[in-house]
Amino acid sequence: MQSTVTPTHCPYCALQCGMNLTPAPDGTVEVSERTDFPVNRGALCGKGRTSAAVLASNVRLTSPLVRDEGGTLVPASWDEALERIAAGLGRTRAEHGPDAVGVFGGGGLTNEKAYTLGKFARVVLGTSQIDYNGRFCMSSAAAAGIKAFGLDRGLPFPLEDIPKSGCVILVGSNLAETMPPSLRFFTELKENGGTLIVIDPRRTKTAEQADLHLAPRPGTDLALALGLLHLVIAEGRVDEGYVGERTAGWEDARAAAMAHWPEYVERITGVSVPQLRETVRLFCEPESAMVLTARGPEQQSKGTDTVGAWINLCLATGRAGRPLSGYGCLTGQGNGQGGREHGQKADQLPGYRKLDDPAARAHVAEVWGVDPDSLPGPGRSAYELLDALGTDIRSLLLMASNPVVSAPRAAHIEERIRSLDFLAVCDVVLSETASLADVVLPVTQWAEETGTTTNLEGRVLLRRRAITPPEGIRSDLEVLHELAARLGVEKGFPTDPEEVFEELRRASAGGAADYSGITYRRLAEENGVFWPCPAAVEAAGDPAGETPAAHPGTPRLFLDRFATPDGRARFVPVSHRAIAEEPDDEYPVLLTTGRVVAQYQSGAQTRRVAELNAAAPGPFVELHPRLAARLGAAEGDPVAVVSRRGRAVAPARITNAIRPDTVFMPFHWPGEGRANTLTNPALDPTSRMPEFKACAVRLEAVER
Numbered sequence: 001m002q003s004t005v006t007p008t009h010c011p012y013c014a015l016q017c018g019m020n021l022t023p024a025p026d027g028t029v030e031v032s033e034r035t036d037f038p039v040n041r042g043a044l045c046g047k048g049r050t051s052a053a054v055l056a057s058n059v060r061l062t063s064p065l066v067r068d069e070g071g072t073l074v075p076a077s078w079d080e081a082l083e084r085i086a087a088g089l090g091r092t093r094a095e096h097g098p099d100a101v102g103v104f105g106g107g108g109l110t111n112e113k114a115y116t117l118g119k120f121a122r123v124v125l126g127t128s129q130i131d132y133n134g135r136f137c138m139s140s141a142a143a144a145g146i147k148a149f150g151l152d153r154g155l156p157f158p159l160e161d162i163p164k165s166g167c168v169i170l171v172g173s174n175l176a177e178t179m180p181p182s183l184r185f186f187t188e189l190k191e192n193g194g195t196l197i198v199i200d201p202r203r204t205k206t207a208e209q210a211d212l213h214l215a216p217r218p219g220t221d222l223a224l225a226l227g228l229l230h231l232v233i234a235e236g237r238v239d240e241g242y243v244g245e246r247t248a249g250w251e252d253a254r255a256a257a258m259a260h261w262p263e264y265v266e267r268i269t270g271v272s273v274p275q276l277r278e279t280v281r282l283f284c285e286p287e288s289a290m291v292l293t294a295r296g297p298e299q300q301s302k303g304t305d306t307v308g309a310w311i312n313l314c315l316a317t318g319r320a321g322r323p324l325s326g327y328g329c330l331t332g333q334g335n336g337q338g339g340r341e342h343g344q345k346a347d348q349l350p351g352y353r354k355l356d357d358p359a360a361r362a363h364v365a366e367v368w369g370v371d372p373d374s375l376p377g378p379g380r381s382a383y384e385l386l387d388a389l390g391t392d393i394r395s396l397l398l399m400a401s402n403p404v405v406s407a408p409r410a411a412h413i414e415e416r417i418r419s420l421d422f423l424a425v426c427d428v429v430l431s432e433t434a435s436l437a438d439v440v441l442p443v444t445q446w447a448e449e450t451g452t453t454t455n456l457e458g459r460v461l462l463r464r465r466a467i468t469p470p471e472g473i474r475s476d477l478e479v480l481h482e483l484a485a486r487l488g489v490e491k492g493f494p495t496d497p498e499e500v501f502e503e504l505r506r507a508s509a510g511g512a513a514d515y516s517g518i519t520y521r522r523l524a525e526e527n528g529v530f531w532p533c534p535a536a537v538e539a540a541g542d543p544a545g546e547t548p549a550a551h552p553g554t555p556r557l558f559l560d561r562f563a564t565p566d567g568r569a570r571f572v573p574v575s576h577r578a579i580a581e582e583p584d585d586e587y588p589v590l591l592t593t594g595r596v597v598a599q600y601q602s603g604a605q606t607r608r609v610a611e612l613n614a615a616a617p618g619p620f621v622e623l624h625p626r627l628a629a630r631l632g633a634a635e636g637d638p639v640a641v642v643s644r645r646g647r648a649v650a651p652a653r654i655t656n657a658i659r660p661d662t663v664f665m666p667f668h669w670p671g672e673g674r675a676n677t678l679t680n681p682a683l684d685p686t687s688r689m690p691e692f693k694a695c696a697v698r699l700e701a702v703e704r
């Protein structure tokens, strides 16, 4: 084991906080403050502080597992496990064709792994059926950003710009719980005289920090944004010069907004007209302002339009592509951003290229050394892929994801997974999904391997290997290398992350997410580099792109022009529509889902950490005292929440911090309290994002 301090980054959320790792003589690893990384300046949340516990956890997988004839998972050699996977995937491909083999990735995979997984699916398996759980995270914001700006990058500016802005509207984000170190940017905003407006159906810890908190009915953010734009127009606050010079499509968007009278919007959202007017005043009066969205407005069956409406508000008021102003998405997963830039999304190739673009296919095919015509076309989105398991898709290779807990309509998805002919899972622990597999491969964790991630600012970062992995464990890159060879592709799947990154640079060159000017050495020296970062013209003769004239990276996007063909941002005309499943007599209450500070996503890792479990031991149903009284439920009583898709039971947590027509459940747990048993997989027509944030339920009292 190495004994030096290794500066690296947290394995969990998209903030990618900097941390130092120091191996101790007893085999444990100490996580300590790293103050030189500007995103968190040493601060870590409980998840980051305890992240090393999973490295030494006694529930960690240390040997491949295969299912024996009696149906039990038993330890096996690597050779046997890899042979079984190659045979399982190969048999399906031979009998049913390449698209009968699916691949499902994760937003936690490094750029190198995401890139290699996408290449493996298309080159080795020849399947179009690949997507990843990042589709559930921010794809609506990505789709809206591409429509409006011609480019999707979570934040178009560094987090350090936030405190200098005049006003920030935070829509559907509880970052005090999801990424606590980021809260200081908003505290500093207020200290500097700026205003924080939080929009959330719950009075969250984040909302408590706000100067103004609006609590709309879940699923009505689209109407809310349209009502604000209506008032901007009616009060003469449109920045006509900016709209004329830097945008297109204003008239249609204007007409759509004018149909959303404040009183009409008040009836839809529950937000009063005076609150709407106050929001417009606070947003429009300062010289600069921002809108930041997160999963609240995005995880809806109209998420793309909802984000589009918030972008329209920014464009009409001249708050995009200007200093300290703009629209941004607070990406959630550790590498959700990089994961979709480099090819594990159903419709994308590396460099954020489109799979249906002939020029993009030709460029990437050349880097991969294959015929462009051999590359499959776009495949199904994440939920649609999972829904097709056991029918069109007979075998699945799954990495770094736990859809049995995290997918919407989870009981149905669990049933689909159980109906597969063959399932192989790579993970660090026996997650709920891994426990259903025919073969499970134990893989390295973040501190045991080197790789890059791209945080929510579009800052590409180097995570360094700090310790040697336990014996018997291999990296995902080694797994893909071995499987490719067993499936007949001997070359093109290196196991060295830097070698993969060098190929990724070439594959991304000239694409929207151009990494060609980024090297491991630069990442180590510069504390991260913002994409796009093309290899500079002056450095063209230098394969490492490291001459003094190398491109500096792009911390701030759109200041001169947007990434559209004519450089103008596009207004998108959108109108309010209801959520896919409105409450009715049978299911009269709205359910919304989300996160708690001590758990991460499906909890596969954080539920294995004693300190985090002590802080957040299980699910709960948050409900208003009036709803609790109607149900006859006291604090801690078990409450059943029933939707058209199933039933979940969890203790009541009674609070005035939630609307009386809404209940909230966190989604980190499996079993009886699994919130995603209830959620609605209704998809956004553009982003294919499921509607996690709002569905109709009824509550039932349960005997203790």
Ligand code: SF4
Binding pocket: 010, 011, 012, 013, 014, 015, 016, 017, 040, 043, 044, 045, 046, 047, 048, 049, 178, 179, 180, 181, 182
């Ligand atoms: Fe890790 Fe996110 Fe917590 Fe930072 S905020 S320590 S990146 S989980």
